[in-house]
Amino acid sequence: MTSNRKDPVLVILQMSGAYDALNTIVPYSDPHYQDYRQVLRVEPEAVLAIDDKVGFHPSMAPIKDLYDQGNVAVIQGIGYPNPIRSHFRSMDIWHTAEPTKMGMDGWLGRAISDLDPNKENVLTGVNFGRGLPRALASSGVSVASVGGLDQLGMLTGIESQEQRIEALDIFARMYSPMIGSGATNDYLSQTGLDALKGADILSTAPGMYTSSVEYGGSQFSQWLKNVAQVHTAGLGSRVLYTGLNPGAFDTHANQPVALSKLWADVSAGVGDFYQDLKEHNADREVVILMFTEFGRRVQENGSGTDHGSGSVAFVIGDAVEGGLYGEYPSLEPDKLDEGDLRWNNDFRSTYATLLEKWMGLDSKPILRDTYEQFDFIKS
Numbered sequence: 050m051t052s053n054r055k056d057p058v059l060v061i062l063q064m065s066g067a068y069d070a071l072n073t074i075v076p077y078s079d080p081h082y083q084d085y086r087q088v089l090r091v092e093p094e095a096v097l098a099i100d101d102k103v104g105f106h107p108s109m110a111p112i113k114d115l116y117d118q119g120n121v122a123v124i125q126g127i128g129y130p131n132p133i134r135s136h137f138r139s140m141d142i143w144h145t146a147e148p149t150k151m152g153m154d155g156w157l158g159r160a161i162s163d164l165d166p167n168k169e170n171v172l173t174g175v176n177f178g179r180g181l182p183r184a185l186a187s188s189g190v191s192v193a194s195v196g197g198l199d200q201l202g203m204l205t206g207i208e209s210q211e212q213r214i215e216a217l218d219i220f221a222r223m224y225s226p227m228i229g230s231g232a233t234n235d236y237l238s239q240t241g242l243d244a245l246k247g248a249d250i251l252s253t254a255p256g257m258y259t260s261s262v263e264y265g266g267s268q269f270s271q272w273l274k275n276v277a278q279v280h281t282a283g284l285g286s287r288v289l290y291t292g293l294n295p296g297a298f299d300t301h302a303n304q305p306v307a308l309s310k311l312w313a314d315v316s317a318g319v320g321d322f323y324q325d326l327k328e329h330n331a332d333r334e335v336v337i338l339m340f341t342e343f344g345r346r347v348q349e350n351g352s353g354t355d356h357g358s359g360s361v362a363f364v365i366g367d368a369v370e371g372g373l374y375g376e377y378p379s380l381e382p383d384k385l386d387e388g389d390l391r392w393n394n395d396f397r398s399t400y401a402t403l404l405e406k407w408m409g410l411d412s413k414p415i416l417r418d419t420y421e422q423f424d425f426i427k428s
Contacts, residue, residue: 055334056287057368057407060276061157062339063182063292064315066299067136070344070360070390072308073109074123074377078102081380089304089349099123103377108312111320112363119371120323122364122425124399126375128392132343134356136299139342144184146397146416156400157288158187159415160408170285171247177272177291185290193247198255198275254282262325269293270318277325280335287408298341304353315339319365336366336407336426338399344390347380359390362399368407370427395420402426 072089076082077096096104097113105113115121129148133139145152157174165173174185174192181194258278264270272291279286293315300307319337326332344360359378378390385391398420404412406426413419 055331056285057409058280058286058335059288059403059408060335060337061184061288061290061292062315062319062337063140063290064298064339064341065136065140065293065295066297066341067139067343067345067356067360068298068311068341069300069304069308069354070357071347071354072304073106073312074099074103074125074361075106076103076377076380079380081382085347085380086349088352089354099373103373106308106312108309109316111316112365114320115323115365116371120365120367120369121371122369122374122423123372124362124364124374124394124423124425125377126359126390126393127340127362127396127399128343128359128394129396132358132386132389132392134343134358136296136342136356141183143340143342143396144182146400154187155182155184156415157184157290158190158192160404160410161185161192161288162187162190163410163415164287164408172250172279172284172286174288175247175251175276175279175286175290177275177289179294182290185288191247193251195248195251197271198251198278250284251279254278254284257282260325260328262321262328264321264325265314265317267314267318269314270321273318273322274325277322277329280326281329281331300345300353301350301355302353304349323365333367336364336368336403338403339363339365340396346388347385347390348388357389358386359392362396364399364403364425368427370425372425374423374425398422 071082072091075091075096077091077093078101083090091106095107097107097110098104099116112121129142131148142148144155146156161174171191172193176182176185176192176194177197181192185192255278258281264274276289276291279289298311323332326335340362341360343356343358345354345357375394378393397416401412401416401420402422402425404410404415405422
């Protein structure tokens with residue numbers, strides 16, 4: 050008996066800058082919330098209520114619609130031991146899954162190595178954005194990292210397949226002499242060859258793509274469109290990564306305007322991407338993880354919020370058993386973590402769930418330990 054099930058794909062959306070968890074999933078009925086957020090609070094009538102306690106920020110309507118369809122898991126109180134309020138170190142912890150030491154490689158890089166142990170596909174992992182996120186970096190693993198699909202590829206003007214192969218061969222001879230002259234040169238030369246191949250293959254994706262979905266004009270929305278183009282082109286990519294540029298959600302000032310605009314843009318992009326997948330009958334083979342590096346202080350600073358601790362993450366997809374997971378951190382003054390939301394579930398539990406229950410991988414060698422798993426992936 051044959052199966053029509055396609056390989057599961059994981060899309061990671063990194064919301065850099067640390068969105069304010071308290072005004073993202075809003076505890077609108079908690080009197081402490083009203084006290085802490087005299088200026089920045091979201092009024093109860095504006096909240097997109099999940100139940101009589103919490104709800105989505107009003108700019109997150111497209112994601113709330115997906116929640117109502119049962120396709121969004123809200124991971125409350127997510128964080129890691131001994132919270133650090135540095136953007137760089139905290140993001141590094143999320144990328145390497147190593148809270149207690151400086152990790153050398155990324156958790157997704159290790160996952161890609163397990164997904165493609167024989168290095169048969171240079172596009173198993175693809176990133177859209179500036180540079181290569183550390184989450185995807187791992188020794189011996191090549192990941193295509195590009196700024197967009199427009200005018201991508203060094204060989205896009207060569208239509209003949211024979212000429213393209215010949216041109217790639219020329220570039221291969223440029224890099225090949227470095228191989229065998231040391232581990233660093235081996236890695237750099239192989240990465241250079243794989244980057245050339247990957248860029249050339251990725252450049253074909255837009256030509257194979259049609260859609261009635263009109264994405265917004267923001268860079269994030271266009272990167273999500275690129276993710277859809279690569280996935281629907283059937284290039285065998287299993288891990289696709291993109292997000293907002295560094296610092297986007299760092300709302301120390303002018304938070305009401307900035308947070309509303311950011312969540313409107315992100316939510317619209319996610320909604321469009323989901324509809325695009327459905328249009329291509331690809332919605333059942335993709336799960337999205339959306340995260341940020343930490344939460345923000347419970348007490349507002351006037352017009353914004355400063356770096357905090359416990360946060361909230363989202364897992365989205367047709368394969369997701371929607372609902373609230375974890376406990377919303379208490380706002381009781383004596384239960385805060387030095388003025389922050391106290392995290393109550395380790396982010397690696399979410400990673401382990403995605404690796405094992407969605408991607409079909411053994412999470413222990415990737416995360417270097419065993420973690421309790423959620424039930425947000427449908428069986």
